[in-house]
Amino acid sequence: MGIQFDILDTEGLARRGLLKTSRGVIHTPAFMPVGTAATVKGLLPSQVENIGTDIILGNTYHLMLRPGVEIIDQFGGLNNFMNWEGPILTDSGGFQIMSLAGLRQIDNDGVTFKSHIDGSLHRLTPEKAIEIQTILGSDISMVLDECVSFPADYKTAADAVKRSTIWAKRCKTAYYESPGRGLFGIIQGSIYKDLRMESLEMLNQFNFDGIAIGGLAVGEGQENMLDILKGISCSLPDLKPHYLMGVGTPDDIVNAVSLGVDMFDCVLPTRSGRTGRLYTLHGHINIKNSIHSKSEMPIDLDCDCKICNSFSRSYIHHLFRCKEMLGPIVCSIHNLYFYQNLMKKIRISLEKNNFKEFHQIWKKTYKK
Amino acid sequence: MGIQFDILDTEGLARRGLLKTSRGVIHTPAFMPVGTAATVKGLLPSQVENIGTDIILGNTYHLMLRPGVEIIDQFGGLNNFMNWEGPILTDSGGFQIMSLAGLRQIDNDGVTFKSHIDGSLHRLTPEKAIEIQTILGSDISMVLDECVSFPADYKTAADAVKRSTIWAKRCKTAYYESPGRGLFGIIQGSIYKDLRMESLEMLNQFNFDGIAIGGLAVGEGQENMLDILKGISCSLPDLKPHYLMGVGTPDDIVNAVSLGVDMFDCVLPTRSGRTGRLYTLHGHINIKNSIHSKSEMPIDLDCDCKICNSFSRSYIHHLFRCKEMLGPIVCSIHNLYFYQNLMKKIRISLEKNNFKEFHQIWKKTYKK
Numbered sequence: 001m002g003i004q005f006d007i008l009d010t011e012g013l014a015r016r017g018l019l020k021t022s023r024g025v026i027h028t029p030a031f032m033p034v035g036t037a038a039t040v041k042g043l044l045p046s047q048v049e050n051i052g053t054d055i056i057l058g059n060t061y062h063l064m065l066r067p068g069v070e071i072i073d074q075f076g077g078l079n080n081f082m083n084w085e086g087p088i089l090t091d092s093g094g095f096q097i098m099s100l101a102g103l104r105q106i107d108n109d110g111v112t113f114k115s116h117i118d119g120s121l122h123r124l125t126p127e128k129a130i131e132i133q134t135i136l137g138s139d140i141s142m143v144l145d146e147c148v149s150f151p152a153d154y155k156t157a158a159d160a161v162k163r164s165t166i167w168a169k170r171c172k173t174a175y176y177e178s179p180g181r182g183l184f185g186i187i188q189g190s191i192y193k194d195l196r197m198e199s200l201e202m203l204n205q206f207n208f209d210g211i212a213i214g215g216l217a218v219g220e221g222q223e224n225m226l227d228i229l230k231g232i233s234c235s236l237p238d239l240k241p242h243y244l245m246g247v248g249t250p251d252d253i254v255n256a257v258s259l260g261v262d263m264f265d266c267v268l269p270t271r272s273g274r275t276g277r278l279y280t281l282h283g284h285i286n287i288k289n290s291i292h293s294k295s296e297m298p299i300d301l302d303c304d305c306k307i308c309n310s311f312s313r314s315y316i317h318h319l320f321r322c323k324e325m326l327g328p329i330v331c332s333i334h335n336l337y338f339y340q341n342l343m344k345k346i347r348i349s350l351e352k353n354n355f356k357e358f359h360q361i362w363k364k365t366y367k368k
Numbered sequence: 369m370g371i372q373f374d375i376l377d378t379e380g381l382a383r384r385g386l387l388k389t390s391r392g393v394i395h396t397p398a399f400m401p402v403g404t405a406a407t408v409k410g411l412l413p414s415q416v417e418n419i420g421t422d423i424i425l426g427n428t429y430h431l432m433l434r435p436g437v438e439i440i441d442q443f444g445g446l447n448n449f450m451n452w453e454g455p456i457l458t459d460s461g462g463f464q465i466m467s468l469a470g471l472r473q474i475d476n477d478g479v480t481f482k483s484h485i486d487g488s489l490h491r492l493t494p495e496k497a498i499e500i501q502t503i504l505g506s507d508i509s510m511v512l513d514e515c516v517s518f519p520a521d522y523k524t525a526a527d528a529v530k531r532s533t534i535w536a537k538r539c540k541t542a543y544y545e546s547p548g549r550g551l552f553g554i555i556q557g558s559i560y561k562d563l564r565m566e567s568l569e570m571l572n573q574f575n576f577d578g579i580a581i582g583g584l585a586v587g588e589g590q591e592n593m594l595d596i597l598k599g600i601s602c603s604l605p606d607l608k609p610h611y612l613m614g615v616g617t618p619d620d621i622v623n624a625v626s627l628g629v630d631m632f633d634c635v636l637p638t639r640s641g642r643t644g645r646l647y648t649l650h651g652h653i654n655i656k657n658s659i660h661s662k663s664e665m666p667i668d669l670d671c672d673c674k675i676c677n678s679f680s681r682s683y684i685h686h687l688f689r690c691k692e693m694l695g696p697i698v699c700s701i702h703n704l705y706f707y708q709n710l711m712k713k714i715r716i717s718l719e720k721n722n723f724k725e726f727h728q729i730w731k732k733t734y735k736k
Contacts (some may be wrong), residue, residue: 038686042693045678069685071662075680083678294439308412310451312443318406318435325410326691 003140003182005241006265007351013233014262016350019210019241021139021181022089023079023159026054028241029257029346031339032089032265036062038072038082042332043268045084051305051333052340055087055139057265060132062094064122065115069135077137087139089265090128092171095246098147106162126170130183134176142212143171145186150219155188164188165202172206179318182209183242191224192217193231200232210241213261217246228254229259236260250279250342251368257346258359269339273320273332276320280338283367285313287331292317305337370577371508371550373609377718381601381628384718387578387609389455389507390548391447394422396609397625397714399707400457404430406440406450409638410700413452419673419701420708423455423507425633429464429659432490433483437503445505454703457509460497460539462513463582463614464552474514476531494538498551498561502544510580511539513554518587525558532556533570540574550577552611557583558583559592559734561599568600578609581629585614593620597613597627598601618647618710625714637707641700646686648706651735655699660685673705 003022017025033040033048035057040048048056050164063069067081078088084291097104097113102146104113110125129144129312144167146160168185175183185208189195203211213232225247236242243263244256253264269279280300285292297309298308299316307316307330319327349358374386387394394526401416402409404427408416416424425444431437435449443449446456463483465472472481478493496514510537514528536553543551556564556647570578581600584593593615604610611631612624621632637647644655648668655667666676667684675684675698687695717726 017638037690037692038683039690039692039694042697044694044697066690067661067682071682071686074662075664075682081680081683083683237722293435294442296443312449314435314439314443315406315449315451318439322405324405324407325696326412328693329412329697331409 001177001179003180005210005239007239009353010039011350011353011355012258014257014350014355015239015260015262016347017262019262020053020180021210023087023139024054026263027343027347028088028262029253029343030054030263031253031338031343032057032263033058033270033336034265034266034267035082035084037066038078039062041274042329042335043270043336045082047333048084048336049086051337052344053086053336055089056084056089058088058138059093059096059134060129060136061093063090063136064093064132065117069132073135077135079137088137089140090136090142091241091245092132092133092142092144093124094129094142095147097124098149101149108166110144115215126167127174130171130174131253139181139209141175141181141183143168143183143185143208145188145214147215147218148190150190152190154192155196157188157192160190161188161195161199165199165205168203168208169206172208174348184208184210184212186212186214186245187232189222190214191228191367193228196228196232197235199236204237208240210243210263211237212243212245214245216244217248217252217266222249226255226259229256229261233259249368250339251362251366253342254346254359255363258355260367269335270332274328275337276316276327276331278331279335282365287297287313288317288320290317300333300338303334303338303341305334305341307331307334307337369491369545371548373578373607375607377721379654379718379721379723380400380551380626382625382718382723383628383630384715385609385630387630388548389423389550391453391455391507392422394455394631395711395715396630397621397711398422398631399621399711400425400631400705401638401707402427402633402635403452404635405434405451406431406446408704409642410697411638412449412705415701416452416704417454419705420712421454421704423457424452426456426458426504426506427461428458428466428497428504429461429505431458431533432461432500433485437500441503442516442525445503447505458504458506458510459510459613460510460512461492462497462510463515465492466515466517469517473586478512478541483628494535495542497538497715498542507549508578508718509543509549509551511551511553511576513556513582515556515586517560518558520558522560522563525556525560528565529556531565533567536571536576537574540576552576552578552609554582554613555600556578556583560597561596564596564600565603572605574607578611579605579630580611580613583614583622584612585616585634590617594623594627597624597629601627617736618707619730619734621710621733622714622727622730626723634707638700638705641703642696644684644695644699646699647703650733655681655684656688658685667702668706670708671702671709673702673709675699675702675705717734
């Protein structure tokens, strides 16, 4: 039952593996592009796949509001609705709802919130979060958690851990296990190491298919984030996938892999792409800068993506200057390719047992 | 020298042919997607090509303002700049400049105009229009003409014909002929048949590679447009391609083909696509209409495009409701495919000598 996770190589805490779902195999360390509203913004599913994506992420909160669970149910799940054949991980809605300050009311049983779109009232409980994700047809479902904002005082963080633990257990009970699908628990505890360890130890009792680290990438900064990771990495269940939620920059990812993280998701490549911020192995460039107006160079000379093989910086600069849709599209494609190619480089280095060297070179050459 | 045009089949005034440029063959009747600012809005060049496009159109006016002729010259032409390998037809800028009411001053030698973007002053003469199009590397260049708005009184239209004729001659003189490239003249004369005939006869003297009908699709309505076409169609040079500029709706196109038109360009498929207006063989639908919110149907059951093979109306409706970029993208792809597939059906019917039957069925079944 659940999802099979085979670890193929390890180097220090870093690991390379295969996560086997009923909709396909995920090569880890893996990056999951975010398809918030049943679309990875600006890209056709075939483009997302061709870039080297094994799995995408969907947001329960957004999907339950639009198009609504009934419509996705009518289509037999999110895969059919959006025409994505590979695996999908869905969050539980917790993170988005917690960020609806003033629009939500949390209690021990669940959370009531107002839609940011039309103000309509909705209710999410652990059981409901599981029910919705089951209807979405998620290959990997996430427990409903309480994600506190940053900074949070110790008591707030501790209360959230307590509540999240109870909710995690309720999710586990409500979840109907089936082969090739799985449910992940989520560690909370803000930046307090003892709370993080307590959260992890409680979750370990419930034997989830994977363990996620939530409540980071909420403004605490990279140093705090890596510090928390360091504090818990040796205690994460060895044989299960470790998922760092909502992270992050290319530099965050390389560092987190070195601390044992197997899975990532982040809106950065597409969101940055839409504003003309482009990733390269040497750092990022802003294509809107007039310095690029006459440049015949591709975005990145070392990049093999379709965009770098087709277009100059000058042309992409021109697209943004004219507010042409193609600008955000090509930049999103390049950035997603950059991320997936980075994951591939990481996996190859782990396979060849030279990830540490890769990491050292990265630290020296990548400009954050 | 110039462009070779082989007429393969005729049926009444309608013709099927091959227009051979140095960058590739254009199957006529042909539809040219509009790439105003060096991009067919929302589509990668590979997508434009895969839809069945032989040739695209570029707008001299827009390109001379952004990115500017110098930059396109630096890249060795528009093809290289935008990464489109097939033929390109460019207009002369006349039509756009004439529509800059209040921002342009016309005289016998040329036209001075203010950029709609930054108010900077620019000047276009017949010789300059040819020079710019030569730098753009256009496979088919258009003469600079004076396109009057609709309605125009007789004297205004007559003066414009006179001026356009003189400018056409100057363009022909300035144009450097080369194999596989050509220059088209443009018939003006508003809705006055005698002026149209006069314009055509004058242009015929100059032996252009093709003849365009300009100054239609400016608000005169389909009836007037077809009336003008009927009036001149028998006098158009038989052996040369006939291009109806800026036209039009699917129904305009089918009717114009029956009157001998070989080439079309129009922003409608992409512009309509961006607003969720979608073409089918039975008429159009507005995907934003809530009637589609739960529909599992594709846009068009009879359509073989990638979009109709991938997505439901419900999903596309959802994309527009969420203002997702993918909505305009998929609708632009479908609409362009619809146009190119319509041209293909027209060509096949001409090849099989049953275009008249096709036209009759079209009239009965297509809801304008």
